[in-house]
Amino acid sequence: MVGLTEAKLRALAGTRSFERGLGYVDAVSGIEVGTDSIRASVQGTHRYGAELTLGGPRGLAGECDCPHGQEGNFCKHLVALGLVALAQKADLPRQRKTARNRARGLDAWLSALSREELLALVRNEITEDRNVRRRLELRAASARGDLAALRSRLRELLDIGPFASYGYVEYADARAYADQAGQAVSAIRALTASDRPADAVVLAREAIALLAAAAENVDDSDGRLGQIGADLADLHHTACRAARPDPEELAHWLVGHAVDEAAADLTYLDPLDYEDVLGERGTAALRRHAVLAWQAHRTGWAEKHLMQRLAKAGRDVDTVIAVHAADLAPNGHTHLLIARELESAGRFAEALEWAERGLRDTGNLATVDTALVDHLTDRYTRADRLTDAVTLRSDHFKARRTLLTYRQLRVAAQAARCWPTERKKALALLSADAGAGADRKGAQGTSVLVDVLLDDRDIDAAWQAATTSGAHDTQWRTLADTSRATRPAEALAAYLRLAKPLTHQTGSRTYEELVALLLSMRDCHRALGTQDDFTAYVTTLRTTQKRKRNLMRLMDEHGL
Template sequence: MGGLTEAKLRELAGERSFERGLGYVDEVSGIEFGDGWIRASVRGTQRYEVELALGGRRRPTGTCDCPYGQEGNFCKHLVALGLTVIAQNADLPRLRESARARSRSLDTWLSGLSRDELLSVVGEEIAEDRQLRRRLELRAASARGDLAGVRSRVRDLLDIGPFAQYGYVEYGDARAYADQARQAASAVRSLTASGRSVDAMTLAREAIGLLAGVVENVDDSDGWLGQIGTSLADTHHDACRAAHPDPEDLAHWLVTHALDDAADLTDIDPLDYEDLLGERGMITLRQFAVEAWKANRTGWAEKHLMQRLARSGRDVDTVIAVYVADLAPNGHTHFLIARELDTAGRPAEALEWAERGIRGTEDLATVDTTLVDDLADRYTKASRLADAVTLRRDHFVACRSLLTYQQLRAAARAAGCWPPEREQALDLLRVDAGGKGAQRGPVLVDALLDDKDIDAAWQAATSSGAHDGQWLTLTDLARPTRPADALAVYLRLAARLTHETGNHAYEQLVSLLLSVRDCHHRLGTPDDFTTYVTDLRAAQKRKRNLMRLMEEHGL
C-alpha cells in the first residue's frame, strides 16, 4: 500500500489538515481502485474529486480539486480517503485485482464489438452524458481542422447562460460552470499539441476575452476562473512560442490586453514575451504603450505598463515622466520620483524632487508624512541640520500632534537648539489647550509627559483639563511625590467605574484600588483605606466577579 499509514498521512498533510480530515471519513464515496492509484469523491463545501497515488517505495502523493489541493497541498479530503484506504487494508489486494478484472473485462467486451455496435454504444453514452458529447465534438472538430467548429464549441462552453439565474452564476453552480470552462481551455491547448499553434494562439486570445467578459457575473469565491485564466495565458504563450507570430501584431495584442479588464484574469506580463518579440517587437510594444499612455495619462493600467517597460529598459526619465503627468497634491508622487532617482544613482535630483514636493503642498497638515520623513533624513545625512529642524518645525506647526512634537525634538536636539524650539512649540500647544481640546485630551499634556516634565504636565492638566487616560498616566508617574493629589484623581476615576459592569471594568477598578491603597500607605492613613474598601464592598456586593477579583488581590 505504498507505506500508507496514519503517521505518514499526518506527515504529508500536517497536524491541522490531518485532524480536519478525520471528520470527513464518512463523506468518502465512489472509491475506485486502479494499479497504483485510488480515486474517490469526498463531500465538503461541495463534492471534490481526489486521487491517491501509492507507488511502491515512493512517497505517496495525492491530488484534489478543492482550492487548497489545487495549490499543491495534501488536503483534508486526501486525508479522509487515505484513512478509508487504511481501514480497508486487508481487502486492498482483492479490491485491486477486482478493479483489474473489471478493466480487462471492459477491454475484452469493447474489442469484441463490431464497428456499428461500438458506434451504437458511443451514441448511447453521448445521449446520456452531455459533457462527454461536448468533449467528443471538440475532438472531432479539431481532428477535421475545423477551426470554426472548435471556435463554436469553445464559445458554447464559456457561455454562462445554462448556469445563470437572472444573468448571474451563483456559488452553487460556479463549480459546474468552471468544469465546463476548463474543457474549453483544454481544447484550445490541444491544438498546439496537434501542430496547430496558430489556431491555438487565436482561440486562446478569444477565450481569454470571453472568460473576462463573464467573470464579473460568476461567484468565483474558490478562484476557479482565475486558474482557468492562467491556464489560457500559458496556452497562449506556448502557442506563440511554437507559431512565431508577427512581432508587431503580438506587441499590439499584448498592449491591448494589458490595458483591458482581462489583464486581471490572466496576469500576462508583456515582458515575458520579450524573446518572442525581438528588437522590432519591443520597439513596437513601447510605441503602442506610449500612445496609450498619452491618450490617458492618469489611467492606472497605462501608467503601470509604462513604468514596467521603462524600468525594464532602465529608462528612469520615462518613469519620472509618467509620474509627473499625474502628481498627487500631498507630495506622495514626489517621494516616489525621489526614490526612483536614488535607485538610478542621482541623489541630487532626488533631493530636489523631495523639496519640490514639500513646496508644492498647499497644506502641510495633509502632506504625505513619508515625504517629510524622507526629506528630513536627507537633510540629516547631508549635515543640513538647520534645514531638518525648519522642516520639522513647519510640519509641527501645521499638524500639532505628539508624533510631530517628538520628531521636532529629535531634529532640534541633533542641531543643539532644542530649548528655544521647545518653548515655541509648547506655547503653540498651550494655545491649543485653551480651546476645546483634542478628543483624547490636550497634546500639551502628552508632550510634557513625553518630556518627563511631570510637574508641568500636572499643572497643564489641572488648568486646561485632560482625558481620563492622560490623568491616569500622569497620576501613576506623580504618585511617589504627590500622593495626596494622586489619591484624589484615583478616587474620581474609581467612582466612575463603580457604575459600570463587565470584567474589563472590574479589572480597571481593581487596578485603581491597588493604587488608592498605595497612596494611603504613603500618606500613613491605612484605616481610611479600610473604611473606603468596606463601604465599596457593601455597595458593590452583587457584582460577584468584582468581589472575586478584589479577594484575589487582598482588597
C-alpha cells in the first residue's frame, strides 16, 4: 500500500509512541484488509479497535479507540498495526483485491434479490441482531411520526441496565454503551431533517435529561458521553431554529437546564447562545426566570454564574453586584470582585467604598484576602494617599508578620518617606516575638526577624538575632555565605555545625552539599591562616567516610 512505510509511521506517531508500538506487534489480532483500510484489534490495557486508512486527503491516517487515540493522536496501537501490515506488505495487494471482489459480489447478490427475498433477509437480520432491529425501529417510528414509539426507543438506547454491573458501567463496557447511546443522536437528527423539528426539540430535551442521569453511573474516562451530550445540545439548538418554539417556554427550559449542574456539565449548553431563537420577548423571559432561580437559591454556583453572565451581557453592573453581595465571602474576596466590577464601569468612588468595606467586614487582617490589601494599597497610592497606604500595610504586617508583608510595608513606607520609623516599629514587634519564644516555624517566630534583617542587608543585626534567639539551617548558611570574608570565624563555626549531620547521611545531593560546605570552610581557614586545621579536618573526614565512594570522588574532583 503506497504511503505505508516505517518512516511514515514514526513521523505520525513520534519517536516515543513509535518505540512503544514496537512492543505491541504481537498484541495485534484479527486483521481485516479492506480496499483502502486495515482494521484489527490490539490488546493493551483493554482490547482496542485500530484502523489505518490510505488514499484520503491526508494520505496515511489512523484511528484508535484507546484514550490517547481518542484525543486525535497516532498512538502506539496504530504503530503496531502498521508494522504488522508492513510485514505482510507483499500480500496486501492480493488482500485488497479480495476485499473489492467481496464487496462487488455482495452488491451484485443483493441487487439480484427480489423484494420478497430482501424483506426476508432484513427480517432475519432484525431477529438475529438487536442493534440492527433498534436502528430500523427508530427509522420506522420516525417515518410514521410516532413520537411515543420514538420516546420508548430512546429510553431503551439510553438505559445503562444491559451494560451495568451493580448499577455502574465500568470502563470496559462504556464504549459499547456510548455507541448505543449515540444512536439517539442519529434518530433525533433524522426528525429535524424530515421537517419535524418540533418533535426533535422535545426528544432532544428528554435525551439530554436521560443521558445526564445515566452519565453519573458510567466511567466516561474517554469523554464519549460528553461528546454525545454536546451533539444533543447542537441538535436542540438547530431544531429550535427550525421549529421556533414559544420563547417564554424555551427560556424557562434553558434556565432549568443551566442550573441543573449534571446536565449543564454534560452538554455545555449556553442559554446566551439562543438569542437568535428567543428574540426580545424570550430574552426578557430568560432574565426573569434566571432571577427567580437565583432568588430561590442565592448561594448556588450555577444560579450565580448564570445571573452574572446575563447581567454582564446586558451591561447591568448593579445586578452583578447584587448577585455578589448576596453571598459575601468572609475574607473580603467578594468585596474585591465588586470593587473591580464598579471600576470597570467607571464608578471609582463606589469601588473604593466596597474595598474598604471588605476590610471592615473581615475584621481580622490575618485572614483577609491579601489581594484586597494589595488592591486598596494601590488605590491609595494612586490617589496620593501615601499615609493611608502605609497605615494599611503596617496593620497588615502586625496581623501577619511575614517577610512578604515586611517587604510590602517597606515599599509603602519608602514611598511615603517614613521607612526608618516604620522599620523600627516592625523590628520591635519581631524582636518581641523572638523574646517571647514564638514558634520559629510560624509567621511570627525568630526566623522572620532573621529573614527581614538579611533582606535589609543588616548582617550584623542578623548575626546577633540568630545568635541570641536561634535560626534555621538555611539562615545560618546565608549568614555564613554573606559574611565569610568579614566574619570568617563565625562563618566557619556555622559551616562546621551544618556539615556534622550530613556526615551521617548518604545520597548524591547530600554529598554535593557537604563538598560545597567544605569549599566554604577552606575559604574561612585561608582567611584565618589556619590551613593546617582544615587539612586535618579533611583527613579525618576521609578516614571516617572512606566507604562513601561517590563522596570521595567528589572531594577528589574539587581538590579536597
